[in-house]
Amino acid sequence: MSALKAGILTFHRCINYGSYWQARCLTEGIQLRGHEATLIDHDSRRVNLSEWKCAFRPVLPTHVPESDYPIYREKIEKFFKEFDKLPLSPRFDLDQPQTMDYYDVVIVGSDEVWNLHHPWYGGHPFFYGDGIRADHLISYAASYGNYPAASGIDAHWAEKLKNFDHISVRDENSQEIVRNALGIEPVIVLDPCLQFEVHPDDRQDPYQKPYLAVYGHNFTTDYIEKVTNYARRKNLPLISIGYRNDWADEQWMTADPHDFAHFIARAEAVATNFFHGCVFALRNERPFAAEVTSYRSLKVQGLLKTVGASQHLVWEDTGQDVVDTIFSQPLDPAVTRNITAIRKTSDAYLDQALQIKKYSHEHIA
Missing domain, CATH: 3.40.50.2000 (Glycogen Phosphorylase B;)
Known part of the structure; x- marks a missing residue:
């Protein structure tokens, strides 16, 4: 099979350790399958301001003393440096997807990409496939976050899920939402940080004693x-x-x-x-x-x-x-065995979902 031009659509610029690693691990996992994978570098002033405001006061409603602001600023700046090292697409405005690159396949996930209650990304149709320039659209470990299955989703959002050729989620709550909306049973796969290898840079451990x-x-x-x-x-x-x-x-x-x-x-x-x-x-x-x-x-x-x-x-x-x-x-060995088994399920899902035909797009500006 020819290498695909694959875009990973997620929340890759959050000041959050898990968000960084799930974005990087999924991208590198797709690259290891022989594809040309990059993170789709969407940008939004509105989202940025909300994200950065939260990063300066991350423990609200607990009071954040002003003396902590320079400390959190240092953390934020370190994240910015790591973002710049990620394999990124050309940047474009989140609300102008017509300016994004064209892809053979776009993989939406992981993270809370479908969370309609997310404080600043919630309800943005781009993460449901609207305006994405690609031949194929799949999800990997997509989640509705804290949006409960009992609330359901209306026909408007259910219809947008039909944009996807293959759907996988990372939790039962999200599985139930998709099942009720589309009448299909999406597979549950592992978060990219469990599915793929994590490769941090070498660092000197500042704590030499147990903690x-x-x-x-x-x-x-x-x-x-x-x-x-x-x-x-x-x-x-x-x-x-x-x-x-x-x-x-x-x-x-x-x-x-x-x-x-x-x-x-x-x-x-x-x-x-x-x-x-x-x-x-x-x-x-x-x-x-x-x-x-x-x-x-x-x-x-x-x-x-x-x-x-x-x-x-x-x-x-x-x-x-x-x-x-x-x-x-120690961690129960049965848990490790379960993770190994679900890795196989997750691999099988990706193998099937990425068995797609590659088209020529030389005519597309």
């Missing part, structure tokens, strides 16, 4: 107490990466995506309430305890159910002894 990684923000008092109790008994410093958590012993708020990947891989255990906190703990087989938040509950619970790791969820009524066991025991 417990903290990734996320606005944890409940109950969860903080349980994590802190465990860390104190084990004499493990709590190090918070990416965000301020004053209950942690140290803050590493300026870490870039490569720092993050190394940091989670070397942690003794991971305390998180983020989806990709779970993903990176899983891919590195690190013990982890995940608290569920309202915004991320569907994603986190869906992921852990899919891979058979729901025992890592921590609730208000979860006992201290259970939390201690979660943090102190």
Whole structure:
């Protein structure tokens, strides 16, 4: 089969470790299949301002002191440098897709690309295929994020899903939405950070002693107490990466995506309430305890159910002894076997979806 000109359409400029790595991993995964893959570099002043405002105050509604702004600025600037290194298409205005490059295939996903509740991308038709210049359109690990299946989608959005030749999602909530809208059963595939290899740059580890990684923000008092109790008994410093958590012993708020990947891989255990906190703990087989938040509950619970790791969820009524066991025991080998099996399913989906005919577009300006 001839190499395809493939575009990856996702949220690739978010100031978020998971968003960076899922975009990069999916692009590199398609490249390893022998295709010419780049990230579709859409741009929007409205989106940029919203993203950057959030990046300066990421832990709202918790107060962000002005002294933290320069620290978050340093983190943001590091992300900008990493964005520039990604394999990007020529940039174009998100609201003027007619100026984008033409592709043999565009792959929409991963991330919350179909989340109608997303605070700044939600409801943009481009991620549903409108205006995309390509012969074929497929999704990989697309998600509706915190948009619940019980709300359904109206005929307007259901019709747009028909733009896709093949559809895969990354969680049961998204699967149910598509099933109810189109009457088809989209396959559940792994997030790119679990499906493909993660290749961070070599870095000097700033923490030479064992530590417990903290990734996320606005944890409940109950969860903080349980994590802190465990860390104190084990004499493990709590190090918070990416965000301020004053209950942690140290803050590493300026870490870039490569720092993050190394940091989670070397942690003794991971305390998180983020989806990709779970993903990176899983891919590195690190013990982890995940608290569920309202915004991320569907994603986190869906992921852990899919891979058979729901025992890592921590609730208000979860006992201290259970939390201690979660943090102190190695990842169940059955979880790793489940991930390996789903990788095969994900590979099979991509193999089928990318078996497409390549056309000549020399006549297209």
